[in-house]
Amino acid sequence: MKLTVLQENLKTAINLTSHFITNKAQLPILSSILIQANKSKLTLSATNLENSITTSIAVKIEKEGEITVNGKVFNEVISNLSSGTIDIEVVKEQIKITSPNFKSNILGSNTSDFPKLPKSVGRNSIVLEKEEFVKSLSKVLFSVSLDETRPVYTGVWFIFNDKNLTLVATDGSRLTEIILKTKITSDDFSLIIPKSILNEIVRIEEDDNIEMSYDKENNQVVFKIGDILLSSRIIEGSFPDYKKIIPKSSVSIINIDKLELEKAVKLSSVFARDAGNIVKLIINNEKLVIKAESSTSGSQETEIEIRVGEGEKSIEQEIEIMFNFKFLEEMLKVIENDEICIKITGANTAAIFLDSKSPNFLHLIMPIKSQN
C-alpha cells in the first residue's frame, strides 16, 4: 500500500473512526482501525462488536493494500501533524508516515482477524431528512437512561407508523416523545436503538440525507450518511406502554417565560444541590414560586409571573409540586420557544411540558413524591 493524503481529511476521518474502538478491549484487533486502499479511496473501519463504522476519503493511491493499526496511536500521530500532504507506505506490516518535516514507523498487523463489517445500507432503506432528524434526535437523547440494568431505557425507541416516525426516550423518571412527519412508505415497525450510535450520528457534520435499514435477522441497524456507514446492534426487549402514562386531563395549564424559568432554576440549584436536587414549585393564579432549601447552606425563593392559558379555568387551589432541578434544566435546554407551557395534574402525577414552536414535542417529568 502506498498513497498520498491531505492531513485535514485524514484527521477528520480518523477522529470519527476512533470513537468506535475500545481501548479496554482484551483483543488487540478491537482497539485497531482497519485501513484499506482501494482504487481512489482510502477506507477506515472500526468496531467494538456492538457498533461499527466504515468511512472513506479520496486519496491519491499508487499501490493498493490493507492493514490494521492501533487506533489510538495512529489517531494521535495524524492529529498532531501540521496540515498538508502526508505520504503513507506499508512495508511488511509497518506503516511509514512521512510529511515534510516528520517521519514515523507505526507497527501494524495482519487484517485477517478483523471482523467483517456491513458494506452497504441494503436495498430497502428508509431515507430521513438529515437536518430535521438530527434536531429531533438531539431533543430526545437527553432523556435516555445511563443505567445499564434496564437495557430498554438505554436506547431511543423508533416507531415507524403511518408515515410518521415517533422517537421516544425515557429513563423511568422522565420521558420525551417527538413525532416526525416523513415520506416513508414502509411497513409499520419499531425498534430500540442504543444511544451510543445515535450520539455519533448527531455529531457527524455531513449534509447528506440519512439512509437507514433494519436487519431483523441479525438484530442490526445500518445508517448511511454520505460516505460514512454506521451499524449498531439493536436493544432487545419491549418498551413500556408510555401512552398510558401521559395524563389526559390537567388541573392547570400555565405559560411561563422560558428564560426567566431557566434563570430561576439555575438560582435554585445553588441550594438544591445539597438537598437531593429537589426544588419546590408553588403555583397559583398569578405566579409561580420556585423554592429551594438546604440545611447546610440556606434557602432561596424566586417568583415568576405566569399566564394562564386563554379559555383555561383558573387554578382553584395552590399547587405544590417538587422536581429534580436537573430534569428541569435539561428539558429547558431543548425548548425553542421563548415561552414554555406546563400542564400539571397533581403533586404526584407526571407534569407535561410543551414547546409551542414544535407542536410534536412532548416531555413528561415525574415529580418527587413528598414525604408527608
Add this chain to the structure above:
Amino acid sequence: MESKDYDKLWKDTLEILRISVSDATFKTYLYHTHLIDIKEIGDRVIAQIGCESFFIKQQVEQRYFGLIQDTLNKELEKQADLTFVVKSSHQSPSTNHQSPSPLFDQPKINQEEINDALKKANLRFMFTFDKFAVSGSNQMAHAAAEAIAQNPGTTYNPLFIYGGVGVGKSHLMHAVGHSMILKNTNSKILACTAEDFTNDIVDGIRNKTTAEVRKKYRKLDALLIDDIQFIAGKDTAQEEFFHTFNAVTSAGGQVILTSDKPPTEIFKLEDRLKTRFQAGLIVDVAPPDFELRSAIVLIKAEERGITLGNEQVALIAGNITSARVIQGFLVRLFTEVNFKHVDLTTDLIQSLLGKPDEASNIKIKVNPEDVITSVAKYYSLGKKQLLGESRQRPIARPRQILMYILKTQVGLPHQEVGRLIGGRDHTTVMHAVKKVTQLLSTDVDTQEDMKGIRKTLTG
C-alpha cells in the same frame, strides 16, 4: 431439556473451550454466547447458539465452529450440528423483576371505578391497610390479613378475628376487601354484619326469595362478616350460613369473620360451625398499647387536618385507651378549634381531657369508696395513710392518681373529690389532675399503674 439444563451444558462446554483459546478471545467472543435450543433428529442433534451481537456471531461462526462442534460432540456423545443467531441472553432476572420506575408506576384504574366497586361490596372507604397502625397487640392479625390480601382464598381460610370493641377487627377485615378491589375492581366481595345476614334470610323466607338471597351470598370471591357471634342461637340462620360458608370456600373464595370472643366460647353456636371456624386461622386483637394509640392519634388527626406536636399526641394517647374514643376526642378537639376559634394548645387538650365529657369519658360506674379502696390496695397502702397528711411521694403520687380517677373517670366535681380525700382544697385536686394527665403521657410506670387500677375497678 429445560433451559436450566442448557445453561449448565453450555457452561461446561465453555469451560472446555476456555482451555483451547486465549483468555482475550474467550472473554470477547465465546463468553457472549449462550445455548438456546437443542433438537434431536435421529442420531444427530442441532444446537442453536445465540450470540449477543452480529459481529460476535460472525466471528464465532467463522473461527470457532469446529472447536465448538467437537466439544459439543463429546459433551452430548452425539454428532452435533450448529446454527447461530443473534439474540440477547435470556437470563437477566435482575431486569425482569425490578420494580417499575416512578413514571411507569401509576395507578391504572381510576378512582371512580374503585369507589363504585367499594360501594357495591359495602366496604368502608377509610378502612385500608394504609390507615391501619400496627404494633405488638395486633401484629399477628395484621400479618395474617396482609397475607390473605396477597393470596385470597388460599393462605388462611377462614380468618377468624376476635377482640374487644374498637380494637380494629372490622378495619382489618375491610382492608383485605379494599386491597382485593384495588387489584381487581371486578372482584365479587360482600361485607356485612351477622345481623344483615340474618335479616336477609328472614326476608327471603317471608318474600319467598330465598334463591336470590343464596345467589347474593354464595357466589362470592370474598365474604366478610362482622360480629358473627350474633348468629348464635338462630337455627335457620346458622344452617344457611353453614351452606353459604361451604359454597364460598369450596369455590376458592375467602371468608373472614370477626367476633368479640373465640369460636369455642360463643354460646349456642353449632358444633359444625365451630369446627369450621377452627379449621382456619384464629387470631385475637388486643386493646392498643400506648405506642399504637399514639400512632392512631396521628393517623386520625391527619384525617381531620389537625397537626399535633409530639407532646400533645402523647398526652392524648396516654389518657384515652380506646381507638374509638380517640376518634371521638379528636372530633371534639376539631370542633373546639374550628367553631369556637380556640387556639390548639397543650392546655386546651389538657382541659378537654380533664373535663368528663357527656358520654365518652365516664366509663366506671362505681362507688367513690370502692375507688379509694382499690387504689389503696393496689399500692399496698392503708386507707388512712392515703387520705392522710403525708406529702412523701410514695403516698402523695397514689393520692394524686386517686384524685385523677375520681375526677375524670368517676366524674365527681373538684370540691367533692377534695372532700373525699381528707378534706382538701379543690385547687389541690385540680393540680393533681393536671399532674397525672401529664404523667400519663410521659411516664410508663404511671401508665401501667393506671391500667392495673382500672382492671381492679372494672373487674
